[in-house]
Amino acid sequence: xxxxxxxxxxxxxxxxxxxxxxxxxxxxxxxxxxxxxxxxxxxxxxxxxxxxxxxxxxxxxxxxxxxxxxxxxxxxxxxxxxxxxxxxxxxxxxxxxxxxxxxxxxxxxxxxxxxxxxxxxxxxxxxxxxxxxxxxx
Amino acid sequence: xxxxxxxxxxxxxxxxxxxxxxxxxxxxxxxxxxxxxxxxxxxxxxxxxxxxxxxxxxxxxxxxxxxxxxxxxxxxxxxxxxxxxxxxxxxxxxxxxxxxxxxxxxxxxxxxxxxxxxxxxxxxxxxxxxxxxxxxxxxxxxxxxxxxxxxxxxxxxxxxxxxxxxxxxxxxxxxxxxxxxxxxx
Numbered sequence: 001x002x003x004x005x006x007x008x009x010x011x012x013x014x015x016x017x018x019x020x021x022x023x024x025x026x027x028x029x030x031x032x033x034x035x036x037x038x039x040x041x042x043x044x045x046x047x048x049x050x051x052x053x054x055x056x057x058x059x060x061x062x063x064x065x066x067x068x069x070x071x072x073x074x075x076x077x078x079x080x081x082x083x084x085x086x087x088x089x090x091x092x093x094x095x096x097x098x099x100x101x102x103x104x105x106x107x108x109x110x111x112x113x114x115x116x117x118x119x120x121x122x123x124x125x126x127x128x129x130x131x132x133x134x135x136x137x
Numbered sequence: 138x139x140x141x142x143x144x145x146x147x148x149x150x151x152x153x154x155x156x157x158x159x160x161x162x163x164x165x166x167x168x169x170x171x172x173x174x175x176x177x178x179x180x181x182x183x184x185x186x187x188x189x190x191x192x193x194x195x196x197x198x199x200x201x202x203x204x205x206x207x208x209x210x211x212x213x214x215x216x217x218x219x220x221x222x223x224x225x226x227x228x229x230x231x232x233x234x235x236x237x238x239x240x241x242x243x244x245x246x247x248x249x250x251x252x253x254x255x256x257x258x259x260x261x262x263x264x265x266x267x268x269x270x271x272x273x274x275x276x277x278x279x280x281x282x283x284x285x286x287x288x289x290x291x292x293x294x295x296x297x298x299x300x301x302x303x304x305x306x307x308x309x310x311x312x313x314x315x316x317x318x319x320x321x322x
């Protein structure tokens with residue numbers, strides 16, 4: 001199981017992704033319950049397009065940004081321009097988009113996030129972190 | 138009043154030097170490319186206007202978004218998000234030419250209602266600067282521009298001033314790299 005609190009602490013506290021956005025979804029309730037304003041700024045987005053654009057803006061402004069989406073929303077925005085940000089995709093399992101580099105987090109939070117962060121820094125491209133919705137606590 | 142001239146006046150005369158400008162839409166970007174500066178970012182259809190929220194959160198400097206009335210109707214979600222953000226350094230300059238630039242047909246706003254009404258209902262403070270540019274001295278316009286507190290929409294009715302010498306392509310990634318360097322200085 002993936003503890004959302006540990007996940008956010010590592011993503012925002014250690015890797016310093018200080019901006020988080022995403023559309024509202026009942027599968028993301030564990031995330032909403034663990035948001036800490038001391039660690040990050042969270043802005044709920046109206047649509048996946050606005051979420052990805054806000055994160056793009058923050059990224060251009062020099063702050064590391066992450067977006068939380070479900071796989072249907074992600075499919076809607078993957079043709080848009082995306083700057084080097086982490087896109088956390090909550091999946092039903094078995095989802096693996098070919099267009100972007102992705103890391104699946106099953107148990108070890110740190111390894112997956114660290115690899116995604118290293119990829120973004122090295123390549124200057126967006127990276128996906130895939131999490132199975134049933135594994136979130 | 139031609140749209141190009143209004144935009145030129147705003148960028149060169151009325152804006153504080155340290156402010157940033159986002160130009161939204163392919164046609165408007167190509168038209169205003171003649172005014173090119175490091176602090177101008179041209180956004181095509183592969184990105185939405187809500188990128189301004191992210192930028193405005195990272196600075197206290199003023200950020201302007203140039204767009205047309207058609208852009209509002211095609212990006213309602215983004216404009217509602219901008220209005221909800223309550224960020225004080227966002228100014229949206231809306232050029233209202235009553236026409237769709239790409240198809241040259243009448244704007245959809247004619248059937249929906251007035252641009253002003255739609256923006257007001259979203260939660261924007263709307264100022265109509267159409268006559269202001271003609272009647273007031275430049276200094277007064279400059280002071281007024283520096284005083285406005287966002288998120289605000291400045292509505293300017295212009296003629297359909299499409300420039301015939303449009304640049305063909307503006308590469309978003311190159312433009313973003315340049316803008317990013319200037320923004321983070």
